[in-house]
Amino acid sequence: MLPENQQPTEASGGLNAEVDRPAQKTGRWVVTFADAGDQSAHVATLRSAGVSNVVSSLDFQGQAVQVAQTESSDAVIFSELGVAVVSADPARASEILSAAGGAVVSVEPEYVHHALGGPGGDEYLRGYRDGVNDVSARLLADAGASSAREARAPKFADDAQFSWGLQASCVSTSPFLGAGITIAVLDTGFTFGHPDFAGRDITSQSFVQGAATAEDGHGHGTHCVGTACGPQNPASGMPRYGCASEASILVGKVLSDQGSGDDTSILAGINWAVANRAEIISMSIGADVPEVSQVYEVVGRRALNRGCLIVAAAGNNARRDQLSLPPEQRFGFVGISANSPSVLAVAALDEELEIAAFSARSLAGVHGGNIDIAGPGVRVLSSWNLPRPEHGDQHYRSISGTSMATPHVAGVAALWSQARHVTGRHLWTTLTQQAQRMRLPSADVGCGLLQAPQ
Template identity: 30%
Template sequence: MRTILALSIVALFFVPTLSFDTGRAHTGDIGRIAPSFHEKLADALISDRFDIIVRFDSPAGEHAALLSRLGLETDIVLDSINAASMEATKAQILDLSRAEGVVYIECDEPLAYFMEVSAVAIGASSIWNYAILDDGEVVYDDHGYMKRIDGRGVTAVVLDTGIDAGHPDLDYGTKTIKNEKREESGWTEMENSDTSSGHGTHCAGTVAGNGDASAGQRRGVAPGANLYGMSTGEGLSIIYAVEALERVYQQSRPNENPYNIRVVSNSWGTSGDRYDPNGAITQIVEKLVYENHVAVVFAAGNDGGDGTDIRTNPYSNIPASIGVAAALRDGTGIADFSSRGHRDIQETWPDVAAPGVDIWSTAPRGTLIDGSQRPTDDDLYYMAISGTSMATPHVAGVVALLYQAAPSLGVSPVHEDYSGGEGGPPASEWYNDTTTLVSEAELILEATADYIEPPAEGVPSGNWTNDHGHRFDFAQGCGLVNVTRAVKVALALERLRTYDGDGDG
């Protein structure tokens, strides 16, 4: 039975070792235990049990003898990052942390979906009429239709509560080409994987809904893109999230990417903090972005803030990921609930913003959200809800458009903005670390975003400029994504790279 753990960790417990008087000495190597786990472990009884994720210096299977000696059994094995989940007592965790071959141990914490109880604002609808050109000539598909920038040929993964692909906008088999749910027996394919909350169905419609039930009026940002639903149900935790992301990694490797997966939308996370460079989610996100050139988009969170502390989702603060703040519906300000970073720690700021207030999108059938909204929305197919959960799929949809325009997009030579401060590495170390590079998709979004000037609602006064000369702040990052400008830059970049026919510029 999975142990349900508290969402918040109040303090860090920094000592050289963890030791306890238990009749037999148990000391742990604190450098191998996640800082977010220190206090919880220190306060526990030696026999208390935890669900943990252990990362090794080689595949987990090679450490079977060690685990057997300590009386441990693996549950989920994560081959791509040499990790495995298991249940262990405090005593076993401490002994494990000192064992040869063990790199890092973290607690499997529950995660939350970022939702409170659009496409026009960011310019997406205007780009749908842009034709694709080759040597100045319009390109047509096999049916004689002019190819347009609408995400066609690109697949976006929505890692969430699932997708109700019985919705007319999310047709199972054609629009939603894969729809899997994590059950006790493993990952199961089904038409409707969103049967409890409805959160994921709403997000999926914003990414790529085709608008069939509204005569096209409520299409998603990339209405031509395909969807791949990955449902962890309501019981989302770190291990299930990592397992899902590893599944995406395995299916999106270069030259082994049958669905052309290019972006993952993640409207979930945990309470504000810096990111953990050694955490399992960080490790798999970096592999997706740096090895497979798949963009990973995360919600900044719904904890508000005023810049005096870190409120942003730590997974949105991973340099390889794209962190998204929630703007007002019309893009004229930033929502008060949208999580802010610390004003003095730029690496905790969101990267960009997108509409996240009263966002209309696809309504799931017979779910918690459906039941709570139906009396007020009075629409069989759509509903309006708010949160950075709603802003994130807007950006995922924009990224799908960028990858259609420029399939060669990969990793940029630019590092995530950094101001250091207490708890961070020296700037020289940050700017020489390849795991602080941002993707080209993120760089384009930031460089072309519309900065929302103060005194607009929710925008702090101040004058900050990032490393590539763009205004930004701790509430909105570089500002509201501008689809038209971003796609134009992507098209120009792809043209420069393919002009001589060999793809290298």
């Protein structure tokens, strides 16, 4: 989405398989500067277009932007990333682009993103339903129209020692635990009183308006932190469900307790994670927008150059079990931010190592928009926070989504970073080269199923 016509970019809303639901916009604009490092030049560029009240992430200790303190400003610059979010009407957005000359790469609308899996939203409900339907359909597919309905035993299942995802990704046999590596999970936050994380090295920050701390009132973030960084020996005697049990954890609350958040919060979280030298950022969030965001492409590339790999959920907008739908609706597409070429996009597999019914497919004809790798994403056991007696122990829950596959990849990336002493682009290459090739189309699973170092 380069500004070829010198106009701010207006990406169209993503097509939802059940209803054409355009992605939400906030009315603000995200400006991407050509040079990441020259903040004084960024301020001058904005002021030349009449944007005078500008704050910077450098104004906050540790670049932990207090979003509430930026509300009265006209713009906030995220120094590590070379981007800014600007309050302006479309005419002013065009002025920024034209006044800047080559100093600005793009001006794009700010979107609202959502948690891609977990309860509390349509994506989870549809994803869970489609996952169940998908497994049921496969169990019956080979039986023909007659009567053979015997269920096959899955290739993987949770057992007393390990969740099925850790078995499938070979974490269960890896000697590495992610020691010395930092994973940032940007999501709905974390339940800090969870017994499995007592004594862990966790640094947190809220980037959500009205949320003073990163405490998780939703559950999605706690689940993702658990999969990426859960303990080697859970306190309750549950199976091990976490990949990198010795990794340091950064928890950035960028989504509200309702599971949504805007680009300002997400970019603030990425900026904070990069500034605090995280090797891996896990983002199980996105917006159903098929066009590649120049903002997230530049941010992903600049993070890689700083030795930080961003891993993002591909999206849950496929409806593979609904055979009557046209292909563009049945298979969905990879949305923002996972569709950026410099962000690792993760698809979801089930216990049979088949593609999950809800997991988005690569979008043909789009530079970016590709699935890069696949991970376990159906009925994934991990940490939980809300008291739900009907689901058993309130501290654990099994849910489905590309959100659940993404922290598997982030956690395994930490194991490879420890094992090979690689970061950034080299870590990306290692993950994809070491993945298990599959019989499934690369449009669905990329290079294949992630595998931990042995």
